[in-house]
Amino acid sequence: MARITLEHVAQKAGVSIKTVSRVLNAEPNVSEETTARVRQAIAELNYVPNSAARSLSSGKAMSVGLVVGWPVNSPYSSTLIEQTLKECTRHGYSLALFSVEVEDAITRRIIDAYLGRQMDGVILDTRAAQDDELMSQLDALNVPQIIIHPDRRRVAAKASYVQIDNHLGAWQAVNYLIQLGHRRIGCISYDSSLTQETDRIAGYGQALADAGLPFREDRTMRKAGLPFRVGFSGAVELLTAQPDLTALFAGTDEIAMGVLAAIWNLGLRVPDDVSVVGFDDISYASMIAPPLTTIHQPIDEIAAIAVKHLIETVDDPDRAPIDLVMPTSLVIRKSCRALKLDVSQ
Amino acid sequence: MARITLEHVAQKAGVSIKTVSRVLNAEPNVSEETTARVRQAIAELNYVPNSAARSLSSGKAMSVGLVVGWPVNSPYSSTLIEQTLKECTRHGYSLALFSVEVEDAITRRIIDAYLGRQMDGVILDTRAAQDDELMSQLDALNVPQIIIHPDRRRVAAKASYVQIDNHLGAWQAVNYLIQLGHRRIGCISYDSSLTQETDRIAGYGQALADAGLPFREDRTMRKAGLPFRVGFSGAVELLTAQPDLTALFAGTDEIAMGVLAAIWNLGLRVPDDVSVVGFDDISYASMIAPPLTTIHQPIDEIAAIAVKHLIETVDDPDRAPIDLVMPTSLVIRKSCRALKLDVSQ
DNA sequence: AAATGCATTGACAGCGCTGTCAATAGTTGT
DNA sequence: ACAACTATTGACAGCGCTGTCAATGCATTT
Structure with a gap:
C-alpha cells in the first residue's frame, strides 16, 4: 500500500501541491472549480494528510x-x-x-x-x-x-x-432535604483538605444555618479511604449512633452508593426510612436502585x-x-x- | 522559549547531529566518551526530541x-x-x-x-x-x-x-457455589448474542450439569438494558418467583451490583439469605458491601x-x-x- | 492604453529528525 | 610495512507538509 501524498493528489487534480494544501486547510483564494477538482482527487485517492508532516511544518501538535x-x-x-x-x-x-x-x-x-x-x-x-x-x-x-x-x-x-460552586451545590442538596421536611440531616464526606470537600461540607452547614437548624459536628462524618467504604462505614456509624437521622447528604455519588448499601445492611430502606442525596451525578446515579437524587455537575x-x-x-x-x-x-x-x-x- | 533541536545539542557536545541522534536512539557504535558528552549536553539543554519530526522521518507514528x-x-x-x-x-x-x-x-x-x-x-x-x-x-x-x-x-x-475463557470462568463461579452446598442457583445475564454472554450462561449450565443438577430455563434470566437494571429487575423477578433460590450467579459485576440492591430491597441479606457471585472483578467489586466474590479477569x-x-x-x-x-x-x-x-x- | 488592484496559483525553502553511505581513524594480520 | 578490517563519525538527502513570496491573469481605474 503505497502512501498517498499531496504530490499524488496534486498530479491527479492537475494543480500544485500548495493548492491542494489550500483546499485541505480551507484557505481562501481558491477558485470553486479548482476546489471541486481537488476534492474529487482527494476522495478518489482516499487521501489523508500525514499528521506528523503537518505538525512538523506548522509547528502545532494539534x-x-x-x-x-x-x-x-x-x-x-x-x-x-x-x-x-x-x-x-x-x-x-x-x-x-x-x-x-x-x-x-x-x-x-x-x-x-x-x-x-x-x-x-x-x-x-x-x-x-x-x-x-x-x-x-x-x-x-x-x-x-x-x-x-x-x-x-x-x-x-x-x-x-x-x-x-461546591458550596452552592451542597446547599442545593441539603436545602432540598429541608424543604422536604427533614430536620435531622447527616453528612458524610472525605476527610480531605481539598476545597472541593470542605466546600461541600460547608454548603451543608450553610443550608442548615439558613433554615435555622444547628450544625452538629457529631452529625458530620469525615472519613479517609475508598469512596464506597467511606460511605458505608460512615453511614453505619452515623445511623447507629443517631438512629433519629432521617436524611443523609453524601459528599459524592460514590459515597452515596456506600451509604445506600449501609442503610440496607442496617435493615432500613431508602427512601422510606432514610433519604439520601449525592453529589456529581455520575452515570451510575440514574442506574442504581433507587435512582439517586443528586447534584448534577455538567x-x-x-x-x-x-x-x-x-x-x-x-x-x-x-x-x-x-x-x-x-x-x-x-x-x-x-x-x-x-x-x-x-x-x- | 526557543525550541532546542538536535543542532543545538550537537553544537554543545561538539559532534554532528547524527551522532546525537545515535545516542538518542541507543544505536551501536558510539564511543563511551562521546555518549557521555552528548548525554550531558542533552541534560543541560533539557532537550526532548520533536516527535513529529521523528515520525515523519522514520515513518513510524509511535x-x-x-x-x-x-x-x-x-x-x-x-x-x-x-x-x-x-x-x-x-x-x-x-x-x-x-x-x-x-x-x-x-x-x-x-x-x-x-x-x-x-x-x-x-x-x-x-x-x-x-x-x-x-x-x-x-x-x-x-x-x-x-x-x-x-x-x-x-x-x-x-x-x-x-x-x-468465559465458559470456564462461569463454571468456576458456579462450581464454587455448588461446593459451598448451594443447589438452587439462579443466573442473571444480558440478553445478548455476544459469545461473551452466551458462554458465561453456558458455563453456568455446565457447572450445574457436572454436579448432576438440572439446568432450568426458569432460573436463567436474560435481560436487555443497563447493567445495574438488568441485575436489579432480574433478581427481583427471579427471587419473587422462586424464593427458594439460595444463590445467584451474575454475568458481570455490574449486574451483580444491581442484584445486591434487589436482594436488599426484598428485605433479604447477602450472603445470609442469598449468595452472589459476579464476573470481571471490576475495581468496585472489592469496595462494595459486602465485598463481592467474583471471577477475576486479568x-x-x-x-x-x-x-x-x-x-x-x-x-x-x-x-x-x-x-x-x-x-x-x-x-x-x-x-x-x-x-x-x-x-x- | 497604461496603470493599478485583486484573485488565483505555483516555486521553493524549510520544519527536525532518521537512513544511507562515505570518510576517517585505529587495529590486526602477514 | 602494507593490506584488510572494524569501530566511529559526519555529510547529506529526504520524510510530507506549510509558509513566504513571487508570478500570472484578469478586471477595474484613470
Missing part, C-alpha cells in the same frame, strides 16, 4: 493533554475523559492522556510531552493542579493551560479555570469549554484567561421522600 | 490505537484504558483512543487516523471488532491489529487475539500482552499472530456463604 486528578477508572475521571475526547475530536485535535495516579515521574512525562511537541497545551483536573513541581515547570515554559476544579487560584501564572459542558478555550489560547497566546463557574443543578430521582406528606407515620 | 467496545466510563473500559495507557507509556508509545459508543463515523475516523499516520496499529476490544465495515477496511489496509475478547475468529485476516496482563504484541508486529510485519487465552480466577470475598456449615437454619 493535540491537547489531559491530566486527570483521580484514578482513570473512577466514574468521574472516565466521564471527563470521554467528554474531553469527544470535544477534541470535534475540533480535529487528538488527546494525550496522563494520570497522576498511575504514572511515576508524571511531571517529567508531561513536560517532555510538551517539549517534544506532542501537545500544544494541557487541561489539568482537580488534584493534578496541586502538584507544585509540575505547575511551576508548566509556568516556566509558559504552557497554555486550563484548570478544571482548581483547589485554589494561582496568582503568579496566567491560567484559566472552569469549576463548579462535565460535558466543562470539557467542552476547557477544550475550546485551550485551543483558542494555543492559537492566540494573548487570549484573555477565563474563570468560569458552571451551574450545578438538583436532579430529583427516587432516593428522598417528603416527611411532612407522610401521614402514615 | 502510537497505537485502542478502540473500546463499551462506554468509556464503564468500569471495564476505563480500566482497560488505564492499563493500555500504562503499557504504551512504558514502551515509549502514545495512545490514541476511540470509542464505538460516542463516535459517529467511527470507521472513517479510525481508518483516517491510520492513513494519517497517527497510529501504527490498533487494539480492538470486544464489540469494536464486531463492526464488519471497520474490520474489512482494516484488513484492506493490512493494519496491524490485535483483538481483545473476540466474539469470533476472523478466518480471512491475519489478526491476533487475547481473550479469556485486564492488566491482557493490556500488556496486547500492546507488546502489537508493537512487535508493527516492527516486524512477519511476526506470527498470537491467539492467547488468559486464565480467569475465582476471588473469594464476602458475598457467598457455605450452606452446609450453617447449622442454625
Whole structure:
C-alpha cells in the first residue's frame, strides 16, 4: 500500500501541491472549480494528510493533554475523559492522556510531552493542579493551560479555570432535604483538605444555618479511604449512633452508593426510612436502585469549554484567561421522600 | 522559549547531529566518551526530541490505537484504558483512543487516523471488532491489529487475539457455589448474542450439569438494558418467583451490583439469605458491601500482552499472530456463604 | 492604453529528525 | 610495512507538509 501524498493528489487534480494544501486547510483564494477538482482527487485517492508532516511544518501538535486528578477508572475521571475526547475530536485535535495516579515521574512525562511537541497545551483536573513541581515547570515554559476544579487560584501564572460552586451545590442538596421536611440531616464526606470537600461540607452547614437548624459536628462524618467504604462505614456509624437521622447528604455519588448499601445492611430502606442525596451525578446515579437524587455537575459542558478555550489560547497566546463557574443543578430521582406528606407515620 | 533541536545539542557536545541522534536512539557504535558528552549536553539543554519530526522521518507514528467496545466510563473500559495507557507509556508509545459508543463515523475516523499516520496499529476490544465495515477496511489496509475478547475468529485476516475463557470462568463461579452446598442457583445475564454472554450462561449450565443438577430455563434470566437494571429487575423477578433460590450467579459485576440492591430491597441479606457471585472483578467489586466474590479477569496482563504484541508486529510485519487465552480466577470475598456449615437454619 | 488592484496559483525553502553511505581513524594480520 | 578490517563519525538527502513570496491573469481605474 503505497502512501498517498499531496504530490499524488496534486498530479491527479492537475494543480500544485500548495493548492491542494489550500483546499485541505480551507484557505481562501481558491477558485470553486479548482476546489471541486481537488476534492474529487482527494476522495478518489482516499487521501489523508500525514499528521506528523503537518505538525512538523506548522509547528502545532494539534493535540491537547489531559491530566486527570483521580484514578482513570473512577466514574468521574472516565466521564471527563470521554467528554474531553469527544470535544477534541470535534475540533480535529487528538488527546494525550496522563494520570497522576498511575504514572511515576508524571511531571517529567508531561513536560517532555510538551517539549517534544506532542501537545500544544494541557487541561489539568482537580488534584493534578496541586502538584507544585509540575505547575511551576508548566509556568516556566509558559504552557497554555486550563484548570478544571482548581483547589485554589494561582496568582503568579496566567491560567484559566472552569469549576463548579461546591458550596452552592451542597446547599442545593441539603436545602432540598429541608424543604422536604427533614430536620435531622447527616453528612458524610472525605476527610480531605481539598476545597472541593470542605466546600461541600460547608454548603451543608450553610443550608442548615439558613433554615435555622444547628450544625452538629457529631452529625458530620469525615472519613479517609475508598469512596464506597467511606460511605458505608460512615453511614453505619452515623445511623447507629443517631438512629433519629432521617436524611443523609453524601459528599459524592460514590459515597452515596456506600451509604445506600449501609442503610440496607442496617435493615432500613431508602427512601422510606432514610433519604439520601449525592453529589456529581455520575452515570451510575440514574442506574442504581433507587435512582439517586443528586447534584448534577455538567462535565460535558466543562470539557467542552476547557477544550475550546485551550485551543483558542494555543492559537492566540494573548487570549484573555477565563474563570468560569458552571451551574450545578438538583436532579430529583427516587432516593428522598417528603416527611411532612407522610401521614402514615 | 526557543525550541532546542538536535543542532543545538550537537553544537554543545561538539559532534554532528547524527551522532546525537545515535545516542538518542541507543544505536551501536558510539564511543563511551562521546555518549557521555552528548548525554550531558542533552541534560543541560533539557532537550526532548520533536516527535513529529521523528515520525515523519522514520515513518513510524509511535502510537497505537485502542478502540473500546463499551462506554468509556464503564468500569471495564476505563480500566482497560488505564492499563493500555500504562503499557504504551512504558514502551515509549502514545495512545490514541476511540470509542464505538460516542463516535459517529467511527470507521472513517479510525481508518483516517491510520492513513494519517497517527497510529501504527490498533487494539480492538470486544464489540469494536464486531463492526464488519471497520474490520474489512482494516484488513484492506493490512493494519496491524490485535483483538481483545473476540466474539469470533476472523478466518480471512491475519489478526491476533487475547481473550479469556468465559465458559470456564462461569463454571468456576458456579462450581464454587455448588461446593459451598448451594443447589438452587439462579443466573442473571444480558440478553445478548455476544459469545461473551452466551458462554458465561453456558458455563453456568455446565457447572450445574457436572454436579448432576438440572439446568432450568426458569432460573436463567436474560435481560436487555443497563447493567445495574438488568441485575436489579432480574433478581427481583427471579427471587419473587422462586424464593427458594439460595444463590445467584451474575454475568458481570455490574449486574451483580444491581442484584445486591434487589436482594436488599426484598428485605433479604447477602450472603445470609442469598449468595452472589459476579464476573470481571471490576475495581468496585472489592469496595462494595459486602465485598463481592467474583471471577477475576486479568485486564492488566491482557493490556500488556496486547500492546507488546502489537508493537512487535508493527516492527516486524512477519511476526506470527498470537491467539492467547488468559486464565480467569475465582476471588473469594464476602458475598457467598457455605450452606452446609450453617447449622442454625 | 497604461496603470493599478485583486484573485488565483505555483516555486521553493524549510520544519527536525532518521537512513544511507562515505570518510576517517585505529587495529590486526602477514 | 602494507593490506584488510572494524569501530566511529559526519555529510547529506529526504520524510510530507506549510509558509513566504513571487508570478500570472484578469478586471477595474484613470
